[in-house]
Amino acid sequence: xxxxxxxxxxxxxxxxxxxxxxxxxxxxxxxxxxxxxxxxxxxxxxxxxxxxxxxxxxxxxxxxxxxxxxxxxxxxxxxxxxxxxxxxxxxxxxxxxxxxxxxxxxxxxxxxxxxxxxxxxxxxxxxxxxxxxxxxxxxxxxxxxxxxxxxxxxxxxxxxxxxxxxxxxxxxxxxxxxxxxxxxxxxxxxxxxxxxxxxxxxxxxxxxxxxxxxxxxxxxxxxxxxxxxxxxxxxxxxxxxxxxxxxxxxxxxxxxxxxxxxxxxxxxxxxxxxxxxxxxxxxxxxxxxxxxxxxxxxxxxxxxxxxxxxxxxxxxxxxxxxxxxxxxxxxxxxxxxxxxxxxxxxxxxxxxxxxxxxxxxxxxxxxxxxxxxxxxxxxxxxxxxxxxxxxxxxxxxxxxxxxxxxxxxxxxxxxxxxxxxxxxxxxxxxxxxxxxxxxxxxxxxxxxxxxxxxxxxxxxxxxxxxxxxxxxxxxxxx
Numbered sequence: 001x002x003x004x005x006x007x008x009x010x011x012x013x014x015x016x017x018x019x020x021x022x023x024x025x026x027x028x029x030x031x032x033x034x035x036x037x038x039x040x041x042x043x044x045x046x047x048x049x050x051x052x053x054x055x056x057x058x059x060x061x062x063x064x065x066x067x068x069x070x071x072x073x074x075x076x077x078x079x080x081x082x083x084x085x086x087x088x089x090x091x092x093x094x095x096x097x098x099x100x101x102x103x104x105x106x107x108x109x110x111x112x113x114x115x116x117x118x119x120x121x122x123x124x125x126x127x128x129x130x131x132x133x134x135x136x137x138x139x140x141x142x143x144x145x146x147x148x149x150x151x152x153x154x155x156x157x158x159x160x161x162x163x164x165x166x167x168x169x170x171x172x173x174x175x176x177x178x179x180x181x182x183x184x185x186x187x188x189x190x191x192x193x194x195x196x197x198x199x200x201x202x203x204x205x206x207x208x209x210x211x212x213x214x215x216x217x218x219x220x221x222x223x224x225x226x227x228x229x230x231x232x233x234x235x236x237x238x239x240x241x242x243x244x245x246x247x248x249x250x251x252x253x254x255x256x257x258x259x260x261x262x263x264x265x266x267x268x269x270x271x272x273x274x275x276x277x278x279x280x281x282x283x284x285x286x287x288x289x290x291x292x293x294x295x296x297x298x299x300x301x302x303x304x305x306x307x308x309x310x311x312x313x314x315x316x317x318x319x320x321x322x323x324x325x326x327x328x329x330x331x332x333x334x335x336x337x338x339x340x341x342x343x344x345x346x347x348x349x350x351x352x353x354x355x356x357x358x359x360x361x362x363x364x365x366x367x368x369x370x371x372x373x374x375x376x377x378x379x380x381x382x383x384x385x386x387x388x389x390x391x392x393x394x395x396x397x398x399x400x401x402x403x404x405x406x407x408x409x410x411x412x413x414x415x416x417x418x419x420x421x422x423x424x425x426x427x428x429x430x431x432x433x434x435x436x437x438x439x440x441x442x443x444x445x446x447x448x449x450x451x452x453x454x455x456x457x458x459x460x461x462x463x464x465x466x467x468x469x470x471x472x473x474x475x476x477x478x
Contacts (some may be wrong), residue, residue, distance in 0.1 A: 036252035038231065040115050040147040040193065045234050046089045049110040051183065052076035053122040053196075056100025061125040064202025064211060069098065070215050072121045076201070078221025079121070079228075085235040109185035116232075117151070118191045119224065120183045123211065126199040130315050131355065132204040133165035137196040138262060139179055139188045140171040145192040146253040149262055153251050155227040156324055157195060162212060162223060164200055167300070168323040169351055171262045179307075197224060251324075261326055265354040269294040272350040274360035277333060284338040284369045291331045292350035292358070298328045301351040306336065308345035308362060315351065323353070341371025 002359060048300060052072040054060035060068025067412040076093060083091045092113055094106045110118040124135075136155050138148025152169030160166055172180035179185040187194035199220045200207040215432060230236075233247030269292055277287040292299055298322070301315040320329040345364050 007369060019044070035249045037255050038150060038233070040116070040150070040246045042162070042232065044088060044445060046234065047113055047115045048091075048228060049088060049092045049094060049113060049115040049118045049192075050076045050079055050083075051094040051106050051110075051120045051121055051385050055095060055098055060101060061123065061202060063125040063129070064123060064208070065213075068202070070125050071123050071202075071211065073213060074214050075219040075221040075224070076121045078218035079119075079224045080221075082222045083228060084223035085238050086229055086236045087234075098102055103182040104186050106183060107190050107192060110187060110192045110194075111190040115192055117147075117228075117303065118183070118187050119193070119228065120194065120196045120220075121224070122196055124201045125203040126201060126392060129203040131167075132201050132206045132315070133167040134200055135167035136160035136169045137181055137184065137198070138171060139178070139184050139194065140173055140258050140262070142258065143255045144193045145171065145258050145262060146187050146255050149253055150250040150257050151193075151227070151231045153248070154231045155195075155224070155323060158223045158227045159199070162208070162210065162219075164321045165317055167198075168298075169262055170264050170353065171258070173263050174368055196456050225468050232362055243349065261299040263296075265294065265297040265352055265356065267296065268356045269299060269350050269352050269358040272348065272358040272360045274346065274348045276363045279365060281367060281369055282386055284344075286336045288336070288346065288348070288363065289331060289333045290348050290350065290360075293330045294352045295351040298323055298326050298332075299350055300353050300355070301350060302345050303351075304334075304346060304348040306338070306342070306346050309347050309359065312349065318350075339368040339371065341368050341374060343368040385418045 008328070052069070054067075054069035054072060054074070055257055058070075059070065060072065062068070064071065073096075076094070080091050080093055083089060090113075092109070094109045094117070095101055106120075107118065124131075134156070136148070138152060149169050156166050156169065165371055174180050179188060181196055183196065184194050200210050202208065211220070229236075229241075230243045230246040231242040231250070235242040235244060272292040275289040275291070277289050278287050281475035288304075290302060292302075298321060299318045300321065302318055303312045303315050305312045318328055319332045322328070336346070344366055345362045347362045349359045350360075351357045
């Protein structure tokens with residue numbers, strides 16, 4: 001069984017490698033392989049129309065710091081002001097007031113001025129508020145698809161320099177095959193090249209720092225102007241810049257058919273596999289390998305779940321992705337640390353450029369991980385308990401010492417009669433005085449008896465002396 005599993009794993013990896021190689025060949029043939037001049041030809045003067053998205057009753061997204069229609073107007077005005085500093089360029093705004101204006105009227109405004117390009121200014125938001133990054137939408141119809149892609153390539157460079165994640169330059173089609181977005185469809189029908197610039201997602205934490213204030217919105221406008229100047233190879237004597245060389249260093253495109261790199265995929269990634277590399281049950285460190293591929297477009301995001309798919313992390317950028325080259329590694333590793341004493345079930349989802357995902361089979365574990373937080377808390381509680389026991393022991397010893405060296409005990413203070421100890425009997429002070437009194441009386445009695453006895457001895461001596469004197473007188477008369 002183990003041999004079969006190893007052979008099965010080897011077979012899957014071989015298939016994935018083959019798929020990745022085929023995808024790489026596909027993208028290598030479909031994406032620009034070298035620099036080329038701008039495909040779009042223009043007259044001596046370039047005519048640019050800037051369309052602030054939304055307006056009037058159409059407020060746009062309300063998820064961000066302000067109404068989208070207000071943000072787009074500030075950005076469009078900054079873009080207009082910057083572009084007017086360039087030489088040989090005429091710049092127009094479809095509207096400068098907060099008015100309702102149809103998409104057909106906006107496109108017709110550009111057609112009436114024989115515009116070389118219409119740029120529609122927008123900010124983005126997603127249904128689940130989880131997408132982030134900058135993108136450009138263009139027509140699927142040639143030659144506008146090629147023109148849009150070359151401009152979009154320049155725009156993506158500027159957004160990347162700002163630090164934004166890139167979602168690419170792409171098309172979106174209706175079920176009947178027409179362009180999905182009305183401003184692109186209306187412009188193309190009037191032979192006007194167009195592009196929708198979605199600067200960032202105003203409802204996602206990784207993009208919101210770029211669009212908080214009016215100054216942020218103006219900065220986007222200035223970056224948009226720089227993208228346009230580089231695309232058209234403009235120069236400015238007042239600014240002291242010359243981008244004429246940039247127009248000859250754009251990605252190579254074909255005017256014969258739609259660029260495959262811009263086609264929006266409608267299917268989920270073909271393969272998404274998760275493999276356990278290592279699990280340390282002591283530290284909770286887990287290393288996992290993700291292998292995924294899509295035959296039609298690059299992988300863009302991934303997320304993972306540790307509870308069997310009930311909840312997922314935020315979307316994470318696919319490591320090593322180059323969206324403009326259409327390349328990405330089909331395998332990468334990531335680590336997760338468990339500190340809850342859990343026995344997790346891990347799954348991963350890989351997302352392609354169309355934001356569609358494929359979920360891996362789950363990875364399970366034979367035993368729970370050690371709860372590092374709980375273990376640390378238990379160790380702390382044990383340490384505190386040991387300290388308290390030691391302090392209680394020292395306090396008890398001090399009480400015993402004080403009881404042995406003091407006549408008045410705690411029991412006396414409480415009005416209780418203490419039970420005498422055999423080893424250390426207590427002596428009552430009154431008894432001590434009585435004993436001393438008895439001893440004094442005894443000493444006095446002894447002293448009196450001694451004095452009486454001495455008196456008797458003295459009387460005897462006097463009698464004996466008297467007798468002796470009398471006898472001598474009789475024997476020796478005068």
